[in-house]
Amino acid sequence: MTQSAKALILEQVAKYHQEVAPRTEFIPGVTPVWPSGAVLDESDRVALVEAALDMRIAAGVTSRTFERKLARAAGLRKAHMTNSGSSANLLALSSLTSPVLGDRRLRRGDEVITVAAGFPTTVNPIIQNGLVPVFVDVELGTYNTTAERVAAAIGPRTRAIMIAHALGNPFPVAEIAELADQHGLFLIEDNCDALGATYQGKPTGTFGDLTTVSFYPAHHITTGEGGCVLTDNLVLARIVESMRDWGRDCWCEPGEDDTCHKRFGYQLGTLPAGYDHKYTFSHVGYNLKSGDLQAALGLSQLERLEDFGVARRRNWQRLHEQLQGVPGLLLPRATPGSEPSWFGFVLTLTADAPFSRQELVNFLHARHIGTRLLFAGNLTRHPAYLDQQFRVAGDLTNSDIIAERTLWLGVYPGLTVEMMDYVAASVREFVAGR
Ligand SMILES: Cc1ncc(COP(=O)(O)O)c(C=O)c1O
Numbered sequence: 001m002t003q004s005a006k007a008l009i010l011e012q013v014a015k016y017h018q019e020v021a022p023r024t025e026f027i028p029g030v031t032p033v034w035p036s037g038a039v040l041d042e043s044d045r046v047a048l049v050e051a052a053l054d055m056r057i058a059a060g061v062t063s064r065t066f067e068r069k070l071a072r073a074a075g076l077r078k079a080h081m082t083n084s085g086s087s088a089n090l091l092a093l094s095s096l097t098s099p100v101l102g103d104r105r106l107r108r109g110d111e112v113i114t115v116a117a118g119f120p121t122t123v124n125p126i127i128q129n130g131l132v133p134v135f136v137d138v139e140l141g142t143y144n145t146t147a148e149r150v151a152a153a154i155g156p157r158t159r160a161i162m163i164a165h166a167l168g169n170p171f172p173v174a175e176i177a178e179l180a181d182q183h184g185l186f187l188i189e190d191n192c193d194a195l196g197a198t199y200q201g202k203p204t205g206t207f208g209d210l211t212t213v214s215f216y217p218a219h220h221i222t223t224g225e226g227g228c229v230l231t232d233n234l235v236l237a238r239i240v241e242s243m244r245d246w247g248r249d250c251w252c253e254p255g256e257d258d259t260c261h262k263r264f265g266y267q268l269g270t271l272p273a274g275y276d277h278k279y280t281f282s283h284v285g286y287n288l289k290s291g292d293l294q295a296a297l298g299l300s301q302l303e304r305l306e307d308f309g310v311a312r313r314r315n316w317q318r319l320h321e322q323l324q325g326v327p328g329l330l331l332p333r334a335t336p337g338s339e340p341s342w343f344g345f346v347l348t349l350t351a352d353a354p355f356s357r358q359e360l361v362n363f364l365h366a367r368h369i370g371t372r373l374l375f376a377g378n379l380t381r382h383p384a385y386l387d388q389q390f391r392v393a394g395d396l397t398n399s400d401i402i403a404e405r406t407l408w409l410g411v412y413p414g415l416t417v418e419m420m421d422y423v424a425a426s427v428r429e430f431v432a433g434r
Contacts, residue, residue: 006053010049013045014042017041017042017045021041021042026416026422029367029368031419032368033368033370033422034414035370035371035372035408036217037217037412038218039308043300044297044300044301046300047296047300048296048297048300051292051293051295051296056291056292057291057293058291058292059081059254059289059290059292060255061292062295062296062299063081063290063294063295066299066302067228069299070298071230073305074211076205076206076230077231077232077234077237078230078231078232078237079228079229080230080241081226081289081294081298082226082229082244082289083225083289084214084216085190085192085212085213085214085215086124086214086227087286088212088213088214088227088229089121089125089188089212089227090124090128090288091229091286092210092211092240093106093131093160094129094243094286095210095236095239095240096160097129098239098283100238100239101239106131106186109130109131110158110160111131111133111155111158111159111391112131112133112134112158112159112160112161113133113136113150113158113160113162114126114133114134114135114136114161114162115137115163115164116135116136116138116380116392117137117166117376117378117379118163118164118166119193119375120375120382120384122163122190122192123162123379133388133390134153134158134393135379135380135390135396136150136152136153136394137149137397137399138166138402139398140330140402141331141333141348142169142334143167143346143374143402144169144171145163147176147179149393150176152393152394153394154183155391159186160188161179161185161186161187161188162190163176163188163190164190164192165190165191165197165204166374167193167194167374167408168197168312168341169197169335170335173189173199173204173207173208174199174200180208186208187207187209188209189212190211190212191204191211191213192212192213192219193214193219193343194220194340195221196306196308197340198339199335199337200337204341205230206232210229210230211231212228212229212230213227213230215294215298215301218343218412220305220309220312221304221308222298223294223298224297225294227290238251243286244286244287245285245287245289246285246286247281248279248282248285249266250263250277250280252278260277262277266280307413308413312342313340313341315342315410315412315415315417316332316340316342316345318421319411320332320345322420322425323427323428326431327350327431328352328354328431328434329349330350331347332345332346343411344410345409345411346406346407346408347406347407347409347427348401348402349405351405353405355431355434357405357407359434360430361407363430364409364423364430369409369422370409371407371409372408372410373407374406374408376403377403377406378400379399380392380399410423
């Protein structure tokens with residue numbers, strides 16, 4: 001009875017999707033061309049409603065299934081869902097402060113190398129843990145840093161490297177992982193904008209000790225809000241799980257008890273012997289969990305990760321072909337040896353361009369073509385960071401150029417080739433008119 005009512009509802013949900021799904025007809029200058037967005041289909045809507053019908057409101061079996069499948073897709077052993085990519089970054093970096101790591105743990109005042117031209121929550125966990133960010137510059141074109149810059153930034157207090165693959169374009173992660181290895185540094189790959197990319201034939205996220213993903217709607221797959229920490233290292237995975245789940249020492253799933261058969265058999269800290277393991281805390285943790293509604297959507301989206309990547313690459317390639325040779329614009333390029341999973345199409349105005357970024361943005365916006373900046377441009381120039389303790393290794397010349405002359409256009413799978421052609425034609429028309 002319940003089952004048939006459910007089947008009926010889900011059938012109606014699929015029909016409803018057909019009714020409300022956005023029309024695909026593109027009217028140049030009228031239909032918005034967003035820089036990013038989620039691509040949600042009938043199966044996503046059905047998956048989400050089904051999870052709601054089952055009242056799977058907390059993290060449970062669907063979350064665990066999603067974590068397992070995501071780990072497999074990412075080429076790693078363990079995945080822990082979080083409520084955002086920012087939480088994933090906080091969790092990944094915080095896990096490196098765990099006492100479980102003994103002498104290798106990060107301690108207050110230790111340095112972590114990162115880039116200034118990026119998203120704030122790649123860097124914030126460094127500050128939030130009382131560590132010191134060391135900023136290095138990036139290249140124009142790839143918008144990534146180089147192994148040489150990172151090598152030059154390593155000092156006596158440096159203990160880790162935490163860098164994002166810029167807008168889907170891998171940083172030279174094999175070389176930087178090797179450097180980390182030589183110097184005994186941890187490496188965290190923020191893969192929030194690059195899920196599905198490869199470097200030297202290996203998926204990004206599989207080179208470092210830990211990696212993070214975001215499932216915010218702008219990203220390669222979405223769960224609404226959401227993120228994940230992944231690793232091959234089982235010790236780090238245990239720490240991540242503990243820190244994500246209030247800092248607890250116990251690993252029983254909700255609704256489970258005594259899976260270790262020792263629930264009342266431990267003596268930890270200075271607690272009385274037999275203190276309930278469920279309420280024993282081995283980390284100063286958080287609650288950064290996500291839930292099964294998000295996981296249900298994630299499972300459905302994961303089915304299309306590859307197709308999404310193909311569409312992103314197709315759109316990026318289309319813009320690249322059509323914007324060749326346009327004066328005043330530096331076109332983006334893939335990091336040598338990589339296959340990016342593009343998040344956006346980055347343009348930097350040359351120093352002698354006879355137009356400003358704002359003029360280009362205004363022209364495109366008047367045609368309902370959305371643009372974005374390369375996140376913070378140069379983080380050290382933002383109000384939040386002026387009084388923070390940090391070190392700059394070398395100079396941030398290119399980060400300043402990015403803050404002043406760079407923007408990006410959308411390539412997400414919801415955009416069609418027709419839209420890409422319109423965007424390219426609009427950029428060309430703007431430049432020709434200057
Ligand atoms: C590189 C990078 N890291 C982390 C994040 C944070 O992800 P979230 O918005 O899910 O917190 C973003 C957000 O877009 C990002 O671009």
